[in-house]
Amino acid sequence: MATDSWALAVDEQEAAAESLSNLHLKEEKIKPDTNGFKDFLKFFAFFFLTEDRAAQSLLNKLIRSNLVDNTNQVEVLQRDPNSPLYSVKSFEELRLKPQLLQGVYAMGFNRPSKIQENALPLMLAEPPQNLIAQSQSGTGKTAAFVLAMLSQVEPANKYPQCLCLSPTYELALQTGKVIEQMGKFYPELKLAYAVRGNKLERGQKISEQIVIGTPGTVLDWCSKLKFIDPKKIKVFVLDEADVMIATQGHQDQSIRIQRMLPRNCQMLLFSATFEDSVWKFAQKVVPDPNVIKLKREEETLDTIKQYYVLCSSRDEKFQALCNLYGAITIAQAMIFCHTRKTASWLAAELSKEGHQVALLSGEMMVEQRAAVIERFREGKEKVLVTTNVCARGIDVEQVSVVINFDLPVDKDGNPDNETYLHRIGRTGRFGKRGLAVNMVDSKHSMNILNRIQEHFNKKIERLDTDDLDEIEKIAN
Numbered sequence: 001m002a003t004d005s006w007a008l009a010v011d012e013q014e015a016a017a018e019s020l021s022n023l024h025l026k027e028e029k030i031k032p033d034t035n036g037f038k039d040f041l042k043f044f045a046f047f048f049l050t051e052d053r054a055a056q057s058l059l060n061k062l063i064r065s066n067l068v069d070n071t072n073q074v075e076v077l078q079r080d081p082n083s084p085l086y087s088v089k090s091f092e093e094l095r096l097k098p099q100l101l102q103g104v105y106a107m108g109f110n111r112p113s114k115i116q117e118n119a120l121p122l123m124l125a126e127p128p129q130n131l132i133a134q135s136q137s138g139t140g141k142t143a144a145f146v147l148a149m150l151s152q153v154e155p156a157n158k159y160p161q162c163l164c165l166s167p168t169y170e171l172a173l174q175t176g177k178v179i180e181q182m183g184k185f186y187p188e189l190k191l192a193y194a195v196r197g198n199k200l201e202r203g204q205k206i207s208e209q210i211v212i213g214t215p216g217t218v219l220d221w222c223s224k225l226k227f228i229d230p231k232k233i234k235v236f237v238l239d240e241a242d243v244m245i246a247t248q249g250h251q252d253q254s255i256r257i258q259r260m261l262p263r264n265c266q267m268l269l270f271s272a273t274f275e276d277s278v279w280k281f282a283q284k285v286v287p288d289p290n291v292i293k294l295k296r297e298e299e300t301l302d303t304i305k306q307y308y309v310l311c312s313s314r315d316e317k318f319q320a321l322c323n324l325y326g327a328i329t330i331a332q333a334m335i336f337c338h339t340r341k342t343a344s345w346l347a348a349e350l351s352k353e354g355h356q357v358a359l360l361s362g363e364m365m366v367e368q369r370a371a372v373i374e375r376f377r378e379g380k381e382k383v384l385v386t387t388n389v390c391a392r393g394i395d396v397e398q399v400s401v402v403i404n405f406d407l408p409v410d411k412d413g414n415p416d417n418e419t420y421l422h423r424i425g426r427t428g429r430f431g432k433r434g435l436a437v438n439m440v441d442s443k444h445s446m447n448i449l450n451r452i453q454e455h456f457n458k459k460i461e462r463l464d465t466d467d468l469d470e471i472e473k474i475a476n
């Protein structure tokens with residue numbers, strides 16, 4: 001389970017429990033049905049966990065304007081190991097149609113990203129090859145398959161030839177935007193969205209050459225409503241496979257769509273992660289695949305100075321935080337809390353002290369979260385208080401200090417080392433030095449801190465006034 005999902009689930013459970021206890025106050029005679037409540041929580045957690053993956057993915061897309069750097073090697077497993085392995089260092093080498101090359105350059109792409117170097121020649125080969133590709137979010141997968149689709153379309157044929165599945169309506173719109181941008185100099189090329197709410201007349205046929213949509217609607221359009229003739233599809237893309245299979249029903253619908261396509265249709269599947277379930281699904285929908293993988297860039301703690309501060313209550317932790325701010329100048333800090341209740345309390349207290357504070361938490365709409373992150377990036381706020389929703393995948397270069405107001409724990413109350421790494425990995429990026437301060441307020445949390453130290457085999461020192469000069473240099 002993704003740890004950020006866990007934090008969301010914590011928040012949702014907290015909210016659910018609260019609203020339920022309010023109900024009990026009003027209707028004292030009604031005894032809670034504890035089993036029913038547990039089922040309700042399970043449903044709640046499941047709903048938010050699956051929703052959360054799609055929301056996180058959308059958030060990443062909204063706040064990202066650049067490629068994510070990755071110096072790891074690309075691993076390529078070819079279907080036919082005897083055929084030469086091609087990779088390209090420039091877009092010209094791909095012999096794209098001039099309108100497309102123009103579109104690529106207009107987007108500001110000078111050269112292919114690491115994953116694109118290998119994926120593009122494979123996807124554009126003659127005959128086109130099937131591909132399963134995995135690389136971390138932001139490494140250029142979307143741009144790669146969009147280019148592949150645009151290259152294979154015959155604009156003169158006024159029927160769907162490329163079909164792309166996305167896990168949600170919002171993600172489909174984002175990919176659609178990339179298609180529109182890249183195909184800007186190709187006016188005869190049209191795109192249709194097969195998403196809920198997009199109602200067409202019965203008996204109508206779609207003339208757009210590219211269709212992007214969610215599995216349920218695409219399935220209806222291909223089978224029941226017959227808006228699309230699946231036998232004419234040349235390229236089938238399954239995007240965000242890891243997010244897709246987290247939603248119930250999407251897996252079956254995708255497989256049913258895939259079964260309707262012609263045998264020689266090119267099948268492409270993309271995913272940011274490759275757990276077993278994704279891999280099994282990928283093999284079901286992509287026959288005879290080539291496989292490309294790019295390992296995630298490892299986060300390390302080498303450039304981060306870690307300290308802890310001993311307190312005895314939440315108020316004392318807050319006081320310690322104020323003392324820290326009083327003692328040193330901190331350029332920009334991210335503060336992590338376990339629940340959104342604590343996060344909003346802390347944000348309010350810090351504001352009262354005169355800090356410019358931004359609050360980011362799970363109940364916000366993705367667009368709102370993206371706007372908060374953008375403002376923080378621009379330096380409009382100097383402190384960002386958040387829960388785990390924000391622990392992953394967000395690059396805010398100027399963050400010099402990360403504060404764990406609450407240490408990260410999993411659902412059983414054990415140290416959550418992965419989340420610790422992701423949280424404090426927000427600082428000390430790109431070779432710069434960073435500072436992490438952990439607030440410890442009980443024997444239990446001291447024990448958690450000790451276990452985190454052991455796990456990473458890195459000493460976390462107690463913060464002492466003698467250290468202030470040293471940490472000021474990092475924090476400012």
Ligand SMILES: Nc1ncnc2c1ncn2[C@@H]1O[C@H](COP(=O)(O)OP(=O)(O)OP(=O)(O)O)[C@@H](O)[C@H]1O
Nearest residue numbers: 065066067109111112113137138139140141142143
């Ligand atoms: N060759 C390139 N040169 C410069 N920028 C690029 C290149 N390819 C993609 N980008 C840009 O990098 C960002 C990330 O690319 P893209 O969205 O394709 O990644 P992704 O791997 O599909 O991410 P996600 O998994 O989140 O969908 C986008 O802003 C995109 O415009």
